[in-house]
Amino acid sequence: MSIDRALYKYEDIEEEVYIETIESHEDFSIVRHNLFCTFKGCTAKIEYRPKGTGKLKQRAHFKTWRKQDHTKDCEDYFEREKKRKSERNSATINVTLSQKHIDRVLRDLYKQANESEEEKSKRLEKRRMQSSNRKKKKNQIIDDSQNSNPSVNLNATTEKQANNTSLEKEPDVKKRLSIKLLNDADIDYTRAVHGKIKEIKVFDKQVVITLEENKTYCDVVLEESYFVDAPLNIKNNFKSLKAILERQELELTLSCMGKVSKVTNQYNLSLINYVNVLINGLIVPQFIFQQQQQRG
Structure with missing residues (x-):
């Protein structure tokens, strides 16, 4: 149990x-x-x-x-039972995720972060039923007397230099529905993160979006390389987002995917290559267009 x-x-x-x-x-x-x-x-x-x-x-x-x-x-x-020691990361393959896969992950992330109480209750009840029907398993411990068991680690990334050759399925990406769930085990790995936007800074060569939750902060940095393959007007879109945020017209949330780093006890995200990010569940151009239509 x-x-x-x-x-x-x-x-x-x-x-x-x-x-x-x-x-x-x-x-x-x-x-x-x-x-x-x-x-x-x-x-x-x-x-x-x-x-x-x-x-x-x-x-x-x-x-x-x-x-x-x-x-x-x-x-x-x-009771604990012994298992063979695995060769951690004995072989690591970096797999570049497709935009289609990234979009699906971000849609799921946004949906889970905004589920209603009724939806949450149904999900939890389903989980309790599955848990009660699951057989109790013995926990495993490492048996150092046996030879190591080779393993292959598939590392999901949005960076272009990775290789997807011969893969039938792209690896899943771990989701963090709150920036407070980021931890040291996430550092240097790609994660899908959702959070409330506190501030947007638009510079000549990058954009920094600060997420905040109960005095916990996370800077999502769209690096200079992010804009190389991005739509030509994407930076203007972020300037429009900044204006909307500063006018306090509505609360903005960001769902995005990038590599995690840590600076002075704060976890941050870097977006190296252009991929869609979601603002309140919509890709940036769609969100800006929707706001312009509503303002007439």
């Missing part, structure tokens, strides 16, 4: 948190690193894994921290 809740313990605070609501917690960045088993007398540390972390398409979940064991009378106790 999967773990659906954990105990948040920090200083003099003890609070139960649930998988469905943890990301909306006002102290989420602290909560996620201070989780423990809720069973009385069990001190096993618990890890929160957001949707898309780990196995591809994996749902958000709690799991027992690596090398942590529950007490034998704990309801979440399990």
Whole structure:
């Protein structure tokens, strides 16, 4: 059975948190690193894994921290079985994603970030049913006595120098429905990110879009190379977006895909080559045209 809740313990605070609501917690960045088993007398540390972390398409979940064991009378106790050690990244293939694939990922990202309470309730109920029907598996540990098991890592990217030769399917991209879900494991990898726009800066050679959520910030940088193959008027479109934002006509959100970096404890995104980004669910030219039509 999967773990659906954990105990948040920090200083003099003890609070139960649930998988469905943890990301909306006002102290989420602290909560996620201070989780423990809720069973009385069990001190096993618990890890929160957001949707898309780990196995591809994996749902958000709690799991027992690596090398942590529950007490034998704990309801979440399990036995571990050994597996062969894999050769991490023994072979890495960078796969350039097509614009069609990127568009689909961004549409799904926007839809998930804006689902209604009814849609969310149905999704969670479906997940609970699937969880209750799933057989409990033994957790695996590394068996250092065996030879390594070779592996191939497909690294999704929007950069053009990658090679897609002989691939039947493009690799999936991990989604971050909130900038607060970005973490060190995302650094140097391509991620799909959604967030509320706080500021847009248009320079001669780049555009910087700042996302903000509860005093957490992320700069999405459209580099000079981004505009080489972009439509000729794309920079004017971003100037129009900047004006709309500054007039406070409506709240703007950005759904985009790029490589993650970290500068002074802030996670940022770089867009090297031109790909569509979504503003309130629409590609930039469509959004600008829609606003112009509404203004008459």
